[in-house]
Amino acid sequence: MKFFSRIIMFTAVNNMFVTPEYTGIEECSSETMESVWNQTRQTSCQLRHVTINLDASNHTGTVQVIPSQTVVKRCGGSCLSPSHSCYPTSSTMVSVEAMIISTSWNEGEWSTLCQTFRVREDTACACGCTVRPEDCTVHQYYQPQACKCICKNWKLRNSCVSQDKYWDTESCTCLCKNWRSCSTGYLFDGQNSCTCVPTFVVASPSIVVVVAVALFSALGLLTLLILSRKSGNANLSRRETLARVLTEEEI
Missing domain, CATH: 2.10.90.10 (Cystine-knot cytokines)
Structure with missing residues (x-):
């Protein structure tokens, strides 16, 4: 049974593609199959x-x-x-x-x-x-039939697609489809809200911890300096008082 379908065949002329031509598709004859296999050997x-x-x-x-x-x-x-x-x-x-x-x-x-x-x-x-198994991340498993790494969390992928977001198969993360620039003091939240949010909102937990530790360290150092200065002033006052007493006794 012969049937027809559109097959795009491009002809290159001066590195420019011309209008595609359409040819028919039919059952393969033994001669055609032999010709195809000969071409396959040439292009192997x-x-x-x-x-x-x-x-x-x-x-x-x-x-x-x-x-x-x-x-x-x-x-x-x-x-x-x-x-x-x-x-x-x-x-x-x-x-x-x-x-x-x-x-x-x-x-x-x-x-x-x-x-x-x-x-x-x-x-x-x-x-x-x-692509080898060692090329996969901890969030992926290796599929030898397809020669590629597949994300493990398929439920997260389905949830991402249902929200009309983009699923990144390389990092196995859900991202916003459309990104845009934000004004000063704002960053684009490309994973959750898909909007511009204040910079401190999208700061990673590690950065927040580092900033908190730095602030507490600075506060502790300032407290030690104040206590040290007060202690030094107290010692100086006692020395001055003792000197006055000794002077009065000598008189």
């Missing part, structure tokens, strides 16, 4: 020659690098499992000789220098999960 994960730019931006006054690019082998292509990615299992660093044409703007002189670039070249590839 394997070493491919790619062009890499030679970056000399760290060299002051660089005008041109000759050659500006080099060709190395890098892993690329598709994997049969949609959740897998093509990645290198082994690689090495190769040396690429190049000339750097630079100039000194103060003197206007041009000079040619030679530099060796170190570029990574892959030697073996494989299909697999690029």
Whole structure:
């Protein structure tokens, strides 16, 4: 049975996308399946020659690098499992000789220098999960079939969505969808009220504790200074009184 559906096929012309074309979908014949599998082998994960730019931006006054690019082998292509990615299992660093044409703007002189670039070249590839179990946080668990970390607290996620908020799958936190800037003395509460609140309201408990400890420490130090000054004044008064008594006795 033949049926038709819209399939978008983009044709690139001068790096611009033209109007998509639509083709029909039909049951696969044995010849078509064989052709598709041949294409799959051509696009499978394997070493491919790619062009890499030679970056000399760290060299002051660089005008041109000759050659500006080099060709190395890098892993690329598709994997049969949609959740897998093509990645290198082994690689090495190769040396690429190049000339750097630079100039000194103060003197206007041009000079040619030679530099060796170190570029990574892959030697073996494989299909697999690029996200590992160790990449998950304490709030996540690893799902090997999907090759990703999943948030544990699904109830909190459902509650977040029901409030028309945004659930961040990386931090497993509920955030406001629309953020905005606030006036001086106010901060945007991006997790609870989704409004601008006074700065002290959104201060974290640790900051509050630190401020409280600092205030109590300062108050205690001030009290010790006052007591010490009073004690010193009392001792001075007693010494002066004793001196007057001794003077009167001598007279």
